[in-house]
Every structure is written in structure tokens, then in C-alpha cells.
Amino acid sequence: MTTKPAVLAEGLHKSYGKTHALRGLDLTVQAGTVLGVLGPNGAGKTTAVRILATLLTPDSGHAEVAGFDVVRQANKVRAAIGLAGQYAAVDEYLTGFENIEMVGRLYHVPRAACRRRADELLERFDLVEAGGRPVKTYSGGMRRRLDLAASLVVSPPVLFLDEPTTGLDPRSRLSMWEIISELVREGTTLLLTTQYLEEADQLADRIAVIDEGLVIAEGTADELKSKVGGDHLEIVVRKGGDLAAAARALRPHLCAEPDIVPELRRVGGPVPGGAALLPEVVRALDAAGVPLEDLSVRRPSLDDVFLALTGKKTSTDDVEKEAA
Amino acid sequence: MTTASVIAPAERAALTAGAGRHGKLYWALADAWVLCWRNIVQLPRMPELLVFSIIQPVMFVLLFRFVFGNAIQVPGGNYVNFLMAGIFVQTVAFGSVGTGIGLAEDLHKGIIDRFRSLPMARSAVLVGRTMSDIIRNGISVAAMLIVGLLVGFRPDNTWWAYLAAAGLLMLFSFAFSWISAVIGLSVKTVEAAQSGGFIWLFPLTFCSTAFVPLDQLPSWMQGFAEYQPVSVTVTAVRGLTMDYPVGNSAWLSLAWSIGILAVFVPFAVRRYRRAAAR
Ligand SMILES: Nc1ncnc2c1ncn2[C@@H]1O[C@H](COP(=O)(O)OP(=O)(O)OP(=O)(O)O)[C@@H](O)[C@H]1O
Ligand SMILES: [Mg+2]
Numbered sequence: 163m164t165t166k167p168a169v170l171a172e173g174l175h176k177s178y179g180k181t182h183a184l185r186g187l188d189l190t191v192q193a194g195t196v197l198g199v200l201g202p203n204g205a206g207k208t209t210a211v212r213i214l215a216t217l218l219t220p221d222s223g224h225a226e227v228a229g230f231d232v233v234r235q236a237n238k239v240r241a242a243i244g245l246a247g248q249y250a251a252v253d254e255y256l257t258g259f260e261n262i263e264m265v266g267r268l269y270h271v272p273r274a275a276c277r278r279r280a281d282e283l284l285e286r287f288d289l290v291e292a293g294g295r296p297v298k299t300y301s302g303g304m305r306r307r308l309d310l311a312a313s314l315v316v317s318p319p320v321l322f323l324d325e326p327t328t329g330l331d332p333r334s335r336l337s338m339w340e341i342i343s344e345l346v347r348e349g350t351t352l353l354l355t356t357q358y359l360e361e362a363d364q365l366a367d368r369i370a371v372i373d374e375g376l377v378i379a380e381g382t383a384d385e386l387k388s389k390v391g392g393d394h395l396e397i398v399v400r401k402g403g404d405l406a407a408a409a410r411a412l413r414p415h416l417c418a419e420p421d422i423v424p425e426l427r428r429v430g431g432p433v434p435g436g437a438a439l440l441p442e443v444v445r446a447l448d449a450a451g452v453p454l455e456d457l458s459v460r461r462p463s464l465d466d467v468f469l470a471l472t473g474k475k476t477s478t479d480d481v482e483k484e485a486a
Numbered sequence: 487m488t489t490a491s492v493i494a495p496a497e498r499a500a501l502t503a504g505a506g507r508h509g510k511l512y513w514a515l516a517d518a519w520v521l522c523w524r525n526i527v528q529l530p531r532m533p534e535l536l537v538f539s540i541i542q543p544v545m546f547v548l549l550f551r552f553v554f555g556n557a558i559q560v561p562g563g564n565y566v567n568f569l570m571a572g573i574f575v576q577t578v579a580f581g582s583v584g585t586g587i588g589l590a591e592d593l594h595k596g597i598i599d600r601f602r603s604l605p606m607a608r609s610a611v612l613v614g615r616t617m618s619d620i621i622r623n624g625i626s627v628a629a630m631l632i633v634g635l636l637v638g639f640r641p642d643n644t645w646w647a648y649l650a651a652a653g654l655l656m657l658f659s660f661a662f663s664w665i666s667a668v669i670g671l672s673v674k675t676v677e678a679a680q681s682g683g684f685i686w687l688f689p690l691t692f693c694s695t696a697f698v699p700l701d702q703l704p705s706w707m708q709g710f711a712e713y714q715p716v717s718v719t720v721t722a723v724r725g726l727t728m729d730y731p732v733g734n735s736a737w738l739s740l741a742w743s744i745g746i747l748a749v750f751v752p753f754a755v756r757r758y759r760r761a762a763a764r
Contacts, residue, residue, distance in 0.1 A: 215603050219763070241605035251600035255528040267520045268606040270513060296531055312600070 166229055168193040168320050168351035169214060174223035176209050176375075183209040185375035186223070191353050191368075193319075196346055198366030199355040202472065206375040207355035208248050211324045214353065215245045228320050241269070244313035248324040248355075250305040254298040258289050258308050261297060266315040276315070283311040286341065303330045310338070314345070321345065323354045327361060339364060359465050373472045386467045392417070394466060395443065396430035398456040405429060411450040415443055421469075432466075433459065514607040521614025525588065526621060535584060539626045543577040544633050550697060551637050560699055562729070570634045570641075571724035572696030574655055575716055577630050579691055581623040582662035583683035586670025588615055590679035593671070593761055602762060612758055616663045623659040641727045651726035654739050658719045661746040664754050671757035696720045715742035 169191035176184040183206045191197040201207050212218040214227055216236040225232045228242035252261050259280045266276030284293040287307040292300060297308065310326060326342070327335040342365055346352055356362055362369050363383050371379040371386070379386055395416065399408050408429045409420040416431040423429075433439060437459050447454060508516075529535065547569070555565035562568065592598050592611060601611055631639075641648065670679040693707050694717040703711050711717050718738040725732030 217599055217602050237605050240603060243603065245599075245603040247596075247599050247603075249596050251596045251598075251603075253524065253528075253597050254595065255531045256524060260524075260527065264520060264524055265600065265604065268517060268601070268604045268610075270516075270605065 165193060167191055167226075169197070169225075169227050169353055171210065171214065171225040172223055174210065174213060174225060175221045176206075176213065176218065177221055183375055184213075184220070184223075187372065187375060188377055189353075189370055191351055193351050194346075194349050195367040196352040196354060196365055198362030198369045199353065199372060200357070200359065200362050200369055200468070201355070201372040202357065204374075205372045207372065208324055209375075210372075211245070211247070211322050211353070211355060215243060215247075215322050216240055217245075242318060242320055244316070244318035244321045246306070246310045246313045246321075246323050246326055248328070250302075250309035252297050252305055252308050252312065255296055257296055258284060258293040258300070258304075258311075261308060262312050262315060265312040269316045271316060279315050283314060287311045288337070303334050306330060307334065307338070310341075317348075317350070319349075320351045321353070323352065325355055325357065327356070327358070359463060359468060363463075371468065371471055379467070379471050387462045389467060389470070392462075393433050393437075393459050394430060394462050395433040395459050396428060396457070397443075397447070397452075397454060399427045399429065400453040400455040401427070403427070403453045404451075407450045408447060408452040411446045411452060412443065415439060415446065427455070432462070510607070514609055514613070517606040517610035518613035518617060520606075521610050522617040522621075525615060525618035529622060539577075539581050539584065539622060540629050542580070543573060543626060543630050546576065547573055547630065547633050547637065554697070558698055558702070564638075566634065566638045567640060567642075567728050568699075568724065568730075569697065570630070570639045571651075571720050571727060572694075573630050573634065574627050574723055575658065575720045576691045576696055577626050578623045578655055578659035579662055579687050579716060580684070581626050582619065582659060582666045583680065583687070584622065584666075585615055585619045585663040586666035586668075586673075586679040586683045587676060588619070589667055589670040589758075590673060590676045594674075594676060598762055608759075609755075611762075612667060612754060616660060616667065619663045620656055620660055624656065627655060642729055643727055647726040650736065651723045654719060654722055654726075654736060654743075657743040658715070658739065661715075661743040661750070664747060664750040667754040668750055668757055671754060671761045690714060690716050694720060713738065715739065715746070718742060 167190045169189065171187055171189040174184045174187040175182075187206065187210055189197065189199070189210065199207050199210065209218065213220050214225055214232060216232050216239050219233055227239045230238040230242070232239050253264070256264065259277075262280035262283055263273075263276045266279055267273060271279070280293075284290050287310065289304060289307060289311070292304055297305060300308065306326070306329060310323070313321065313323075323342070327338050330338060339361070342352065342354070346365075352365075354362075354365060366383070368380065368382055369386060370377050379389065381389075395412070397408060397412070399405055405422055405424060405427065409422055412420050412429060412431065415433060417434050418431050420429050420431045440457070440459065444454075444457070550569050550573075551566050555569065558565060560568040589611070592601075592615075598611070666683050669682050673679050673682055693703070693711050694714060695703075695711060696716060700708055700712055700717075718735045719742070721730075721735035722732055722739045724730045725735065
């Protein structure tokens with residue numbers, strides 16, 4: 163049985179003057195699943211979300227959300243979606259409660275039901291105390307949570323979240339993940355953009371990697387990882403140790419040139435054998451006089467996938483630093 | 487964080503069941519009303535706006551009543567009775583600048599994305615804003631009336647005439663709000679909406695019969711001053727609140743307001759579409 167996808171984009175093009183933000187983007191999200199859209203700054207993630215949420219019209223191409231055309235049946239699409247954009251779209255002078263109530267009423271929900279929903283959502287998003295204060299007194303993370311709460315007033319069947327956890331502290335990020343997972347369990351179809359591979363890995367059923375306005379890889383996290391091949395060896399050299407010497411010692415054991423990250427004193431690369439070759443590696447490093455702080459063999463992360471596909475680093479390292 | 491299952495899509499049908507029960511026009515008005523309510527709720531939380539719409543005209547009342555007024559000869563001899571109609575019209579004209587500022591803020595501060603992603607009537611942002619600005623201007627005029635009464639203003643006419651004066655003022659306020667809306671939707675920043683909104687109002691309110699009788703204006707200015715919208719509205723409101731001749735000024739004011747609306751409503755709608763589409 164094939165059901166119609168909840169989100170379908172075919173050959174979307176969008177230019178801003180000379181900048182080609184989208185150059186023939188194709189995306190599909192099956193109903194009830196999560197698609198993680200992954201891409202570096204300027205890849206076109208926000209542009210794609212804005213087109214699907216009817217905020218922008220594509221220059222060419224075609225998109226359907228919940229079975230409706232985003233250009234010709236925009237209002238039908240709007241009744242079926244929730245959007246939390248990259249920048250919180252909340253009213254500064256209204257309170258959190260009033261913001262949710264207003265959005266509910268604009269979804270044409272009766273006033274009493276809006277107020278009940280506002281109470282529920284404020285509680286769910288840990289904003290009960292702040293709910294009576296004007297939003298201009300909120301922190302950035304509180305605004306984002308309110309923005310997401312507002313987009314859930316009617317429990318829309320299709321949800322677009324543009325970098326929902328950017329700017330959240332680790333604790334808020336975790337609780338945001340929890341809420342998102344719950345929404346998905348309840349049957350919501352979700353398209354989520356992120357720069358954090360870890361996030362896509364956690365939340366998404368399928369991942370589309372986009373760069374410069376095109377999908378450059380698509381599949382489950384495992385499928386993408388297997389594209390990069392086998393296991394990954396990584397060592398961290400103790401302060402003062404010689405990175406170049408470490409790379410020389412590792413080279414014969416890797417299937418590619420070692421990848422050196424001087425700021426993190428890290429050297430690594432793909433290995434053919436897995437954990438079995440650890441003793442050999444340790445002996446080689448020892449012989450080269452490289453003092454070790456850490457050594458590990460792991461399955462490739464999406465970082466490695468991303469690096470392999472785009473030749474660009476991701477921002478996961480920043481997350482690790484933030485979380486530390 | 488609690489884990490109350492508050493987000494079950496099963497609830498959705500119940501929540502949005504009402505939406506289909508009414509027609510387009512009903513929802514256009516209902517949506518406009520929601521945004522009008524939002525703008526009104528914001529008012530007391532924006533002290534700077536309060537200063538604009540109340541304190542500034544109060545200063546004008548006091549300044550003209552006690553400083554310049556002594557130097558201006560008016561028919562009937564009582565300057566404050568002559569002045570107040572001018573103050574009322576000036577108050578709503580300057581107050582209409584808030585329409586453009588408010589729209590510019592909506593457009594440039596991100597909330598417009600929320601509105602445009604909701605299944606609400608497209609017209610609601612503009613209609614709600616101009617509706618709430620009539621109410622805001624009404625509050626300012628009421629405040630001016632109280633200040634006027636305190637400094638000696640004694641209206642002298644029938645209640646029907648007062649009602650007609652209030653109606654003309656409201657219509658004038660509504661019309662000027664739409665001009666301001668076009669400015670607010672055309673500029674790139676909120677600051678530009680503010681200065682651009684005021685700049686053209688100064689010649690219009692001061693080269694008028696708001697503060698000085700027509701025959702005391704420079705003769706080259708009189709032709710313009712006699713028939714421009716501020717003057718005819720001032721003359722009409724003055725005649726309807728005091729014992730001054732109304733002549734055809736009430737009809738001229740009505741014609742100006744309707745004419746302005748006929749031009750600037752569609753203009754603003756086009757501007758809004760363009761500005762919000764980005
Ligand atoms: N309003 C605009 N005017 C001009 N150029 C724009 C506009 N919006 C986006 N762009 C350009 O389009 C490209 C894609 O932008 P987009 O915002 O979709 O990227 P993104 O993937 O969301 O990036 P980020 O991770 O930084 O949010 C960028 O090169 C950007 O400079
Ligand atoms: Mg973006």
C-alpha cells in the first residue's frame with residue numbers, strides 16, 4: 163500500500179537576486195514520520211521550510227503539504243500545519259498566555275478552548291511562572307519554547323521546526339527532544355531542520371543532507387553512515403605531544419589520510435579492522451613517543467558522513483563544548 | 487516538566503470544529519477583531535506611545551491656550567473655544583502615525599511570519615490595526631476633551647451636532663490611518679515609519695485653520711488652507727461643537743475622507759501583499 167506523502171517537494175527553485183538559495187530541491191516526508199533536514203549555514207533549509215509553510219512562493223517547482231498545493235491552496239495548507247521558524251515569531255508586548263490564546267483564535271478555535279490550551283501548553287513547556295509576563299522580559303530560550311508552544315495550539319498534523327534547539331541550553335534541548343518525540347509518537351508528521359547531526363540522529367527517521375540548495379544525500383542515519391564505510395579510529399594527544407608524529411604513526415593503520423584537528427589535539431580516520439587493531443596502534447604510538455590522552459574506535463558518526471559529503475565541518479563540536 | 491499528554495491530535499478535530507461553521511466574511515471580521523484586541527491590549531504596555539498620543543496634544547492645548555492664544559484674534563473672542571476643534575483634528579492626524587509605526591513593527595519584528603502561517607484572513611492585519619487605531623484615537627480625543635474643559639472650553643450645540651462631529655472625526659482618523667499604513671508598509675525600518683509618518687503632517691496641520699482663522703494666514707496660503715482636509719474637518723467640527731458657521735465644510739470633510747479611503751485602502755492592501763511576501 164502506498165499512501166500519499168504528508169510533505170512533497172519537487173524541483174523547488176528559489177533565488178534572491180543572484181543568490182540561488184534552492185536549485186531543484188526534492189523532499190518527501192511520509193505521514194507520521196520525521197525527516198531531518200541537515201545542512202550548513204546558507205544551505206537553503208530556512209528557504210525550503212518557508213516555501214512549505216506558504217510564507218514564500220517558489221520560483222519554480224511544486225510542493226504539497228497534507229495533500230494541498232502550497233501555492234494554490236495556501237489557506238488549506240495553513241490550517242493543517244504548525245510552524246516554529248528559525249527566529250521566534252511571538253508578540254513582544256503580549257504575555258505568553260496571550261500569545262498562545264491569540265494564535266489559537268487565529269486558527270479559529272473557540273476562545274474558551276484557546277485558554278485551556280494555553281494553560282496546558284505553558285505547563286508542558288515549563289513556562290507557567292512566565293506565562294503572565296510580557297514576552298519582552300523572556301530569555302531567548304523561553305521565546306523559542308513559547309514559539310513552539312504556540313505552533314502546537316491545534317496539534318497540527320504536519321509540523322515544521324526550523325532549528326528548534328539552536329540557542330537552547332543542554333537541559334532545554336533535552337526536554338525539547340522529549341516533547342518532539344512525544345508529538346511524533348502521537349502521529350505528527352515532522353520536518354525538522356538542524357545543523358546538529360546528533361539531533362538528526364536522535365529524532366529523525368530519515369535524513370536529507372542539503373548543501374547549496376540541493377539534496378546531496380538521503381536515507382536513514384544508518385544508510386548514510388554506511389556510505390562512509392567502516393569504523394573510525396580517533397586519538398587525542400596529551401598537551402605538548404607531537405601531532406605530526408602521531409599522524410605518521412597512525413598512517414599505516416588507516417585506510418585514508420589521517421584527519422588532524424589541532425585545536426582539539428585530535429587525530430583520526432577510518433580503519434579497516436575495528437577494535438582488534440587497537441594493541442598494534444598503541445604500540446606504534448608508543449614507539450613514536452606520542453603521549454595519549456584518549457583513544458577510541460567507533461562507528462562513523464553523521465559528522466563523518468557530513469564531512470565526507472560536503473567537505474565541510476559541522477557545528478557538533480560546538481555542541482560538545484556547550485554541553486561540557 | 488510534566489508529561490500530561492496535552493498534544494494528542496485526536497483533540498484537534500474538536501478544537502477546529504467551529505472553523506467550518508461560518509463563512510469567509512465572518513472569519514475576516516473575527517480575525518480582524520482578534521488583532522484589534524491584541525493591539526489594544528498592547529497599548530498600556532507601550533508607555534512611549536501613551537506619551538505620543540496623550541501628553542503631546544496636552545502640551546499643544548496648554549501652549550496655545552496660555553502662550554500663543556493671546557496673540558491670535560478669533561471671531562467670538564474666546565480662543566479656547568476656537569482652538570479645541572483644531573486640537574481634536576491634530577490629535578487624530580498625529581495619532582494616525584501610530585498605524586504606520588505599528589504595521590512597520592509587525593513586518594520587521596518577525597510576528598508577521600506567524601500570522602502568515604495561520605489560516606486567518608489576509609485582511610486581518612490591516613483591518614485590525616486600523617480598527618484599533620480608531621479606538622486609540624478616540625481615547626486621545628476624550629483625554630483632550632477633558633483637558634479642554636479644564637482650561638475653559640465650553641461646547642455649545644445639540645447632542646446631534648456633537649455626534650456628527652464625533653463621526654466626522656472618527657472617519658477622518660480612519661482615513662488618515664490608511665495613508666499612514668501605506669507609509670509604514672513602504673519603508674524599511676520602524677524609525678522611518680515614524681519620521682516619514684510625521685513629516686508631511688506638520689505643513690498640513692499648521693497651514694490650516696486649526697489654530698488661526700483663515701483670514702489671518704498669509705494670503706498665498708489661504709487657497710490651499712481653505713480646502714485641504716485638515717481645515718475642512720476642523721471647520722466642520724468647530725461649527726458642530728460651537729456657534730461657528732459650518733457651511734459646506736462637513737460635506738467637504740466627508741468627501742475628503744471617503745476619497746482618501748478609496749485611494750489608500752487598495753494602495754495599502756497592495757503594499758501589504760508585497761511587503762509580507764518578501
Ligand atoms: N531574504 C533574503 N534575501 C537575500 N538572500 C537571502 C534571503 N534569505 C536567504 N537568502 C540567501 O539564501 C541562501 C539560503 O538561505 P537559508 O536561510 O535558506 O539558509 P539556511 O540553510 O537556513 O542557513 P542557516 O543555517 O544559516 O539558517 C543563503 O545564501 C542566504 O544568504
Ligand atoms: Mg536557516
